[in-house]
Amino acid sequence: MTAVVNLDVPGPTISRHLYGHFAEHLGRCIYDGFYVGEDSALSNIGGIRTDLVQALRALDIPNLRWPGGCFADEYHWRDGIGPKESRPSMVNTHWGNVVENNHFGTHEFMQLCEMLGAEPYISGNVGSGTVQEMSEWVEYLTRSGDSPMSRLRKENGREQPWKVKFWGIGNETWGCGGNMRAEYFADLARQYATYCKNHDDNVLYRVASGARDDDYSWTETLMKSIGSLGGSPGPRDLYQATSFHYYTSAPTWENKGRATSFTDEEYDLTMAKAWRIDEIITGHSRVMDCYDPQARIGLVCDEWGTWWKAEKNTNPRFLFQQNTLRDALVASLHFDIFHRHARRLTMANIAQTVNVLQAMILTEGDRFLLTPTYHVFEMNKGHQDATLLPLHVIQDSARREADGLEFDAVSASASVKDGRVLVSATNLDLHDDARLRLDLRGGPWTLGEARILTAPAVRSHNTFDDPSAVSPQKFDGADRDGDALVVDVPAHSFVTVQLGLQP
Structure with missing residues (x-):
C-alpha cells in the first residue's frame, strides 16, 4: 500500500471511547472474573480482583458497559443494592439458567469503574422494566440533595452522587431485548429518553438501542423519530446516539468455527467478514447523514468482536473461547476502520473484557493471562483522543x-x-x-x-x-x-x- 499523509491537515478526533469495553453478567465475566467476593483468598478490594484491575488499567480503558447485553433487559437494579445478605437472587435465563445472588450490583460496578479509571456506561432495562425504574436509577446514581433516590443511595453508604454520562436505552430490542418492531421501539426510546433526566450538572448521553448488522431501516426509523430529511432544524435532543452490533464469525453465524482449530480458508473468510464492518458503518452513517448532516447524533457500536464455539468441556452458554493471533488481527483491523469513521462513530465496546468471547483476560483460579487482543489495545492506546491523519x-x-x-x-x-x-x-x-x-x-x-x-x-x-x-x-x-x-x-x-x- 502506498499513501500520502498530510501532517498539517488534520481530520476529526478519534474518541477514546472507541476503545471501550463490555462486562455482562454472562459466564465468568463478572463472577469468578472481575468479582471474586470479599472472602476470596485472591487479592481484592470489596470483592473486586485487584490484579485484573491493574492489568486493565494499563490499557487506559475509557468506559465499561454493564450489566448487559441480553442480561440488561431482565436486570432490576433495586435487587442489587443494600446489604448483600438481603439482596434477592435471580435466574439468568439468557446465559445458562444459573442463579445469581446479586452481590455484584450498582455500587460494586461503580467501584470497579473507579478502580479502572473508566467511565460507566449503563444499559437500562427496557425489555422487562419500566420507565419509572430506569428514571429512578438515573436519579439514584446522579442526584445530590434530598430526593427519594438520593436518600436511598445515602442509606446504602454513598453520600455524594456519581457522574454517569452514558446510558443505553435498551439492548437489542429487535431480539432478546423485547422482539420489538422498529416503529414501536422508536416511540419507547423517545419516552424513556424524556424521563432519563439530567440531575445537577450530570449531562446524559443517551444511546438508543439500534440495529443488528446492516439493518439500515432500523436506523432510519430511529432518525425519523427525532429528525426530518435534510436535518432542518436539526434532530430533537432526546437521545444523543443510536447503536448497532456486529460480530465476526465463520464459516457462518449458525455454524461457528472453533477459536483455535480452523482452516486457512476459514481464516480468510474471517477477515473478509471482519472487513464488512466498514461497509456497515458507512451504510448507517449515510442514513444518519440524511436526517443529521451535521453529525450531532453519534453512532455507537457497543458490541463487536469474534464469536466462536465455546471451548470443549465448558458450559456452551458461558461463551468462553480462546483468543489467537487471528482474533488480534480482527481487532487491529476494526480499529483502523473505526478511526476512519471518527466523524460519526463516537463509541465502541468489544465483547467482552474477561472470560467471555473476545476477551482481554482469561482466568483460571489464581492465574490469569493477557490475550493477543489485549496487546492490540495496549499497542494502539496512543490513538485515544488523538487527531486522525487521513491516509x-x-x-x-x-x-x-x-x-x-x-x-x-x-x-x-x-x-x-x-x-x-x-x-x-x-x-x-x-x-x-x-x-x-x-x-x-x-x-x-x-x-x-x-x-x-x-x-x-x-x-x-x-x-x-x-x-x-x-x-x-x-x-x-x-x-x-x-x-x-x-x-x-x-x-x-x-x-x-x-x-x-x-x-
Whole structure:
C-alpha cells in the first residue's frame, strides 16, 4: 500500500471511547472474573480482583458497559443494592439458567469503574422494566440533595452522587431485548429518553438501542423519530446516539468455527467478514447523514468482536473461547476502520473484557493471562483522543478472496497527539509480507519506536503454561526513505510505529 499523509491537515478526533469495553453478567465475566467476593483468598478490594484491575488499567480503558447485553433487559437494579445478605437472587435465563445472588450490583460496578479509571456506561432495562425504574436509577446514581433516590443511595453508604454520562436505552430490542418492531421501539426510546433526566450538572448521553448488522431501516426509523430529511432544524435532543452490533464469525453465524482449530480458508473468510464492518458503518452513517448532516447524533457500536464455539468441556452458554493471533488481527483491523469513521462513530465496546468471547483476560483460579487482543489495545492506546491523519491511498494493497468476498490484505491508520504520530498497520495475508509506504508531508519528523505483534502461526495463542506466546516485540522493519515512512509488515502481523514531529 502506498499513501500520502498530510501532517498539517488534520481530520476529526478519534474518541477514546472507541476503545471501550463490555462486562455482562454472562459466564465468568463478572463472577469468578472481575468479582471474586470479599472472602476470596485472591487479592481484592470489596470483592473486586485487584490484579485484573491493574492489568486493565494499563490499557487506559475509557468506559465499561454493564450489566448487559441480553442480561440488561431482565436486570432490576433495586435487587442489587443494600446489604448483600438481603439482596434477592435471580435466574439468568439468557446465559445458562444459573442463579445469581446479586452481590455484584450498582455500587460494586461503580467501584470497579473507579478502580479502572473508566467511565460507566449503563444499559437500562427496557425489555422487562419500566420507565419509572430506569428514571429512578438515573436519579439514584446522579442526584445530590434530598430526593427519594438520593436518600436511598445515602442509606446504602454513598453520600455524594456519581457522574454517569452514558446510558443505553435498551439492548437489542429487535431480539432478546423485547422482539420489538422498529416503529414501536422508536416511540419507547423517545419516552424513556424524556424521563432519563439530567440531575445537577450530570449531562446524559443517551444511546438508543439500534440495529443488528446492516439493518439500515432500523436506523432510519430511529432518525425519523427525532429528525426530518435534510436535518432542518436539526434532530430533537432526546437521545444523543443510536447503536448497532456486529460480530465476526465463520464459516457462518449458525455454524461457528472453533477459536483455535480452523482452516486457512476459514481464516480468510474471517477477515473478509471482519472487513464488512466498514461497509456497515458507512451504510448507517449515510442514513444518519440524511436526517443529521451535521453529525450531532453519534453512532455507537457497543458490541463487536469474534464469536466462536465455546471451548470443549465448558458450559456452551458461558461463551468462553480462546483468543489467537487471528482474533488480534480482527481487532487491529476494526480499529483502523473505526478511526476512519471518527466523524460519526463516537463509541465502541468489544465483547467482552474477561472470560467471555473476545476477551482481554482469561482466568483460571489464581492465574490469569493477557490475550493477543489485549496487546492490540495496549499497542494502539496512543490513538485515544488523538487527531486522525487521513491516509490518501495512491496504490492499494494486494487483494484476497474468500467465498466470493474480496478484501484488502493490508490496513493502516495514523493519528497525531501531543506532537507524536502513531501509525498502525495490519497485514492480514497468511503467507506474503507487505510493504506500507507513507509519504509524510507538511512538516519534519523523526522515526521513533516500532513494535510488532505476530507469531509463527495465526492459530498461536497464550496459555496459562505459556502466557507470552503471542506478545509485542521490538520491530526493526520500519525505516525512512526521504520524506516517506517505509514499513515492511510481515505476513499475519500487526505493527505500530511512533514518529516525533519537529517544531
